[in-house]
Amino acid sequence: MGFLRTATNKIAMDFRIRSRKSLFVFGLIIAIGVMPLVGSGSGKSSSPSTASVMKKFQKKDVKPDPAGTIDGAQNPQAIPDHVAYGAVLRMLMPRQNSDFERRRALAWANIAGLDEAAANELYAVATEFGRRITPVDRQIAEVKNRSTWPDPDEQTKRQLNELNTQKEQIVIELMASLPTKMGASSVDKLRQHINEKVKRKIKVIPGLRGASRHH
Secondary structure, three states: OHHHHHHHHHHHHHHHHHHHHHHHHHHHHHHHHHHHHHHHHHOOOOOOOHHHHHHHHHOOOOOOOOOOOEEOOOOHHHOOHHHHHHHHHHHHOOOOOOHHHHHHHHHHHHHOOOOHHHHHHHHHHHHHHHHHHHHHHHHHHHHHHHOOOOOOOHHHHHHHHHHHHHHHHHHHHHHHHHHHHHOHHHHHHHHHHHHHHHHHHEEEOOOOOOOEEEO
């Protein structure tokens, strides 16, 4: 019993010591946290205020769009169909042929109003788009790397325009295949969704063919 009482007393004493240390550390943390608040209240704190940080971000320059830019948010009907459909197919095309990519594409198609059968057909078209467009994208990247991009010479411009023409043709051909694959009713739903939703998120930049942004 004497041994048990001694051990118990030792544990209790050790607990009290640990508790005091914990309270000391906790109090130190509180003191450190309060010091900047006191300093900021006096107006002499060296830490930037929220207002100054916000002002810093507000001062960041936002480059205006080049003259001649077509902004779909303001003028969606001016966005060419092949640009909008190309943006959709690029968004839906699989990069890794994963089940996640397929489910994500089908979910988008469902939002566009397509039934399961039409959604699967659209995904198949997007997959074909990816198979055909990837080599052209690779060629465009190689041409840009060999040039003084973003200020290309005339030869580079011609090469890029030819490659972008190939991209446009791929989209146009796949667009033409949709009625046969999906049916007229599904194509109408897809067209309506693209006209009302997708085109409003696209900007067509003047200059080289195929220059557009989807946001």
